[in-house]
Amino acid sequence: MAQYRMDWQGQKLAEQLMQIMLLAFAVIAFVSGYVMASFKMMVLIYAVGVVLTTLLTVPNWPFYNRHALIWLDPSEAEKHPKPQPSANVTQKKKPVKK
């Protein structure tokens, strides 16, 4: 795996793919079961669909990492230091202690 987490575009793709695949398999399963007059067939087709969807959308496949996040270069980051806590905050406390 390229990264240990999916990038944002990959996450969106995974979510959409999961929802569409599950719904599609549900429709196919119900229609097939109804037409074949077999409840067992409906459950079987749906179960296969759930397994396929799991294999395709849950693991972090490479095609979910095609729009890698661009992190700031370290040298650039040094030019913009993290803001420090304001000096006023520490001064306020001292008068109270006295």
Add this chain to the structure above:
Amino acid sequence: MHSLGYRANALLTFAVTILALMCGMASLSDNFNSPSPSAQVQVLNINWFQKQPNSNDEVSMTLNISADLQSLFTWNTKQVFVFLAAEYETPKHSLIQISLWDGIIPSKEHAKFWIHTSNKYRFIDQGSNLRGKEYNLTMHWHVMPKTGKMFADKIVMQGYRLPEEYR
């Protein structure tokens, strides 16, 4: 969707919700079934008809029960529970129902049947009201689904009468 656990949970929850909806739809589809069952019962013989020591009447009879309940079965039917009840009225009670026989039909193939049997359950009246009594034989059934709503209905067969005297 940022981690494997998150995705697995989302998938499982959605999949189970959809499964529940599919079962609901399967149950609703049973409403499109318009069954046309038929049944017939012959009382072949009154084996005996006595007044018990506790002054209850009891009758034993041999029945020939035939029925075609195939049209009750849908793709969502697990089994059909069928029972035959004798129905009559007395001065004290407006309707008395006594179950004489029951059975479970596991599949459509078994739903067209005839059976020659004595009453499986005892036909006892609490009192001595059965002499010369006119009664109906009603076949009741419960269509038990694989998922969802159970349907129940019956066929009333009239015109049966018990003997005037004990035998």
